[in-house]
Amino acid sequence: xxxxxxxxxxxxxxxxxxxxxxxxxxxxxxxxxxxxxxxxxxxxxxxxxxxxxxxxxxxxxxxxxxxxxxxxxxxxxxxxxxxxxxxxxxxxxxxxxxxxxxxxxxxxxxxxxxxxxxxxxxxxxxxxxxxxxxxxxxxxxxxxxxxxxxxxxxxxxxxxxxxxxxxxxxxxxxxxxxxxxxxxxxxxxxxxxxxxxxxxxxxxxxxxxxxxxxxxxxxxxxxxxxxxxxxxxxxxxxxxxxxxxxxxxxxxxxxxxxxxxxxxxxxxxxxxxxxxxxxxxxxxxxxxxxxxxxxxxxxxxxxxxxxxxxxxxxxxxxxxxxxxxxxxxxxxxxxxxxxxxxxxxxxxxxxxxxxxxxxxxxxx
Amino acid sequence: xxxxxxxxxxxxxxxxxxxxxxxxxxxxxxxxxxxxxxxxxxxxxxxxxxxxxxxxxxxxxxxxxxxxxxxxxxxxxxxxxxxxxxxxxxxxxxxxxxxxxxxxxxxxxxxxxxxxxxxxxxxxxxxxxxxxxxxxxxxxxxxxxxxxxx
Numbered sequence: 001x002x003x004x005x006x007x008x009x010x011x012x013x014x015x016x017x018x019x020x021x022x023x024x025x026x027x028x029x030x031x032x033x034x035x036x037x038x039x040x041x042x043x044x045x046x047x048x049x050x051x052x053x054x055x056x057x058x059x060x061x062x063x064x065x066x067x068x069x070x071x072x073x074x075x076x077x078x079x080x081x082x083x084x085x086x087x088x089x090x091x092x093x094x095x096x097x098x099x100x101x102x103x104x105x106x107x108x109x110x111x112x113x114x115x116x117x118x119x120x121x122x123x124x125x126x127x128x129x130x131x132x133x134x135x136x137x138x139x140x141x142x143x144x145x146x147x148x149x150x151x152x153x154x155x156x157x158x159x160x161x162x163x164x165x166x167x168x169x170x171x172x173x174x175x176x177x178x179x180x181x182x183x184x185x186x187x188x189x190x191x192x193x194x195x196x197x198x199x200x201x202x203x204x205x206x207x208x209x210x211x212x213x214x215x216x217x218x219x220x221x222x223x224x225x226x227x228x229x230x231x232x233x234x235x236x237x238x239x240x241x242x243x244x245x246x247x248x249x250x251x252x253x254x255x256x257x258x259x260x261x262x263x264x265x266x267x268x269x270x271x272x273x274x275x276x277x278x279x280x281x282x283x284x285x286x287x288x289x290x291x292x293x294x295x296x297x298x299x300x301x302x303x304x305x306x307x308x309x310x311x312x313x314x315x316x317x318x319x320x321x322x323x324x325x326x327x328x329x330x331x332x333x334x335x336x337x338x339x340x341x342x343x344x345x346x347x348x349x350x351x352x353x354x355x356x357x358x359x360x361x362x363x364x
Numbered sequence: 365x366x367x368x369x370x371x372x373x374x375x376x377x378x379x380x381x382x383x384x385x386x387x388x389x390x391x392x393x394x395x396x397x398x399x400x401x402x403x404x405x406x407x408x409x410x411x412x413x414x415x416x417x418x419x420x421x422x423x424x425x426x427x428x429x430x431x432x433x434x435x436x437x438x439x440x441x442x443x444x445x446x447x448x449x450x451x452x453x454x455x456x457x458x459x460x461x462x463x464x465x466x467x468x469x470x471x472x473x474x475x476x477x478x479x480x481x482x483x484x485x486x487x488x489x490x491x492x493x494x495x496x497x498x499x500x501x502x503x504x505x506x507x508x509x510x511x512x513x514x
Contacts, residue, residue, distance in 0.1 A: 040489040047474075048498055211412050211435070214463035225435065232438060295385060298431060298442065300415075311429070313420055322499075326416040326431070334466040363489060 003029055008345070012041050018115065019359025021333075023348070030344050035337040042363035050323035055081045055156060055312075056289055058323070063150035065308075065325060065361040068111055071104035071141075072303045073361075074154035079235055080299035080310035081156045085291055093158040093283035094236045098274045099171065100144065100153060102267040106178070107137040108304035109218075109260040109267075112356040116257055117189055119353030120198045126189055133181060136174050143167050157285030168275060175268050185261065199253040203339055203351035206251060213338070214331035217306025219355055222259040223251035229302040241273045253354035260356070290318050305329050305356060327361035365437045370409045377403060389442040397445055397455045401432070404443075405460050410436040414457065417467040419475040421501045424449050428477060430457075447477065456482040474499040 010023040020041035026034040046065065050058050062077040063070040075097055082088065089097070114130025138148045144167055145153035145160060153160050189195050205215070210223045220227060228245040230238040246262040248255030293314025300309040306328025315321040332355050340348050367388050374390070375381050378400055382391045392400050404411040411432040420427045430443040445454055456479035457464040468479040469488040476497035479485055487494065496503055 040487075040491075043489040045498060048503075209462070212462045214413055214415060214461070214467075227435060298440075300440075307415070309416060309431070311416070311418060311431075322418075322420045324416070324418040324429075326418075330466065330470075331463055334463060338462060 005033060010348070012038075018352070018357055019362075021352075021357070021359055021362075023336075023352075025345065025348065027345060030346070032340050032343050032345055032348060035340050035348070037333060037336060039333070039359070040363055042359045044364065046364045047323055047325060050320055052319060054289075054318050055291060055293070055320065058320075059155070060150065060152045063152055065327065065364060066303060066305060066329070066358045067149060067360050068358055069104050069108040069304045070149065070151045071100045071153060072108075072301065073308065074151065075101050075236075076299065076301040076303065076308040077310050078154045078156055079301060080297055080312055081291075083299045084293060084295065084297035084312050084314065085156070087157045087287055089158050089285070090281050090283055091237070091279045092162075092281040093285070095274050095278045096159050096163065096283050097154060098236055098238065098241075099271055099278075100141070100151075100159075102271045102274070103137050103140060103171070103174075105267045105304045106264050106271075107134045109264050110134045110137075112260055112304075113185070113189070113257060116253075116353040116356070117195065119349050120195060122189070122195065126185075129181075129185065129188065133178060136177065140167065140170050140174060143170060155285045156291075157287040159283045159285075162283055168278075171271065171275060175272060178264070178268060182261075182264065190258065190261065196254060198347075198350055199257060199354065201250070201252050201254075202347050203253045203343070203354060204251050205335065205339060209335065209338065210251065213335035215306070215335055216328050216331065217303065218246075218259045218263060219256055219306065219332050221246060222248035222255040224248060229300060229307060233300075235299075235301060237274075238270075240277070241270045243267075243269050253350050256354040256356070292316060292318060293320055300326065303328055305358065305361075306332060308361075325361070325364055327364065329357040329359075329362045333357050333362055365409060365439075367439050367441065370437070370439065370441070373408070374400065374403065384442070384444060386442075388440065389444065391444045391446065394445050394447060394454050397457075400443070401430075401457055401460055404432055404441070410434050411441060412436075414461040414463045414467070415440065417457075417464065417471055419471050419477055419499070421475060421499065423501055426452055426475060426477060428454055428471065452477045453480055454478075455480050456485075458482055473497070476500065 006027045008025045012020040012022040022038040024036040062073040065073050110130040114127035117126035145151050205223050207223045210220050226245045226247050243266045246259050248259050296313040298311045300307045309326030311324040313322040384391050411434045413433040415431040415433045418429050426447045428445045433440045473487040
């Protein structure tokens with residue numbers, strides 16, 4: 001009996017592609033021979049739009065890049081703009097930024113874990129756990145800045161407003177709750193026989209390949225590279241906090257899940273320290289609204305999905321001459337076809353889910 | 365190795381390399397793109413990660429901007445190649461870094477810079493049927509992109 005190659009179109013509308021991603025898979029039986037990702041379905045030309053907006057006007061667009069972690073995008077853009085303009089935010093603003101960025105990292109990782117389990121066929125339960133707990137963070141953000149998904153809370157030189165009364169208690173309650181509830185996730189997933197069978201030794205990403213493809217963030221750390229910008233190139237006040245850089249041993253899908261689980265604990269540690277040491281003062285920026293942009297600046301920050309970079313070039317006017325977004329998911333997805341060649345088609349979804357991509361920042 | 369030592373070692377090997385506006389920025393010519401990046405990646409500086417490739421349209425020239433990162437020495441280096449507007453061609457780095465594949469396709473799509481030796485230089489974000497390169501300054505936005513209200 002002879003086999004012939006079969007081409008399968010996975011996406012653009014597919015429940016487990018996490019957005020509009022189109023994978024063209026060539027199969028020999030059940031084995032993937034070739035994978036050709038097609039992206040761009042969500043391309044909104046945000047980099048071109050930036051050239052006709054001032055930096056202040058551009059801030060809400062950054063929310064729409066990685067819409068699961070808007071606070072972190074705000075932060076990356078703020079820091080790049082501040083680097084270009086030579087502005088430093090007040091200490092209280094810096095602490096508040098750390099708190100909201102880490103809360104958003106927890107929310108993002110929760111969603112990543114929930115959808116990953118859903119992709120593996122753990123229908124509904126883990127995802128509902130994740131959504132239930134993420135909702136608590138969203139409610140905190142709702143109280144802080146009035147938005148649930150696209151926050152636009154950070155400003156160049158500070159934040160939009162101080163913590164409202166009662167918000168710090170909400171955050172403390174959430175941390176106590178999340179620490180109590182995390183063992184339930186471990187009971188449900190971490191040691192689960194089916195979950196391990198579906199994810200251990202599946203989609204092994206060797207350290208060298210990960211670095212070669214520019215993979216960053218939890219995916220890189222799961223491959224055993226202890227690299228975290230918060231530790232290695234500290235920005236804001238991250239150097240004042242005690243936390244660990246979590247790494248995995250094998251770089252398989254299970255490790256990528258496990259790194260995210262443990263990073264939630266580290267983020268909670270950071271939030272606790274930041275909330276405890278929150279300095280007094282005014283976090284609201286006292287800077288101009290219109291800036292003259294001269295020279296260029298490149299700034300990268302540790303987003304939940306990896307290193308987010310903003311490259312801003314000015315020509316002396318108020319509008320950026322060029323603004324480039326280096327998105328972590330773009331690099332993380334580019335390694336996919338190298339990873340899933342020779343794999344069973346049923347594992348392709350597992351690998352894709354474990355990479356935790358967001359199409360909004362890939363297509364921009 | 366700090367950034368100045370790395371740049372000195374590079375300048376010793378490739379005369380003609382100019383330091384740009386800041387100390388971590390180099391300007392090289394397109395003839396030496398391949399050997400310079402090979403030296404950066406495999407040499408003592410060990411820039412193992414190609415962080416990003418982008419371009420800036422300066423109207424009569426196009427700057428291709430590379431950001432490379434070294435885990436071993438914890439430094440990031442910006443390398444610029446300035447191309448004349450009539451010759452938008454630069455050697456591809458796909459043989460050195462897997463990351464270059466998609467990054468170069470993006471720069472080709474948005475700026476029209478051709479990467480010689482790229483195995484699969486297709487558009488990546490815009491439809492294949494397009495002929496324009498939208499991040500060029502001469503791109504006509506009217507009718508395609510809404511302008512902000514004045």
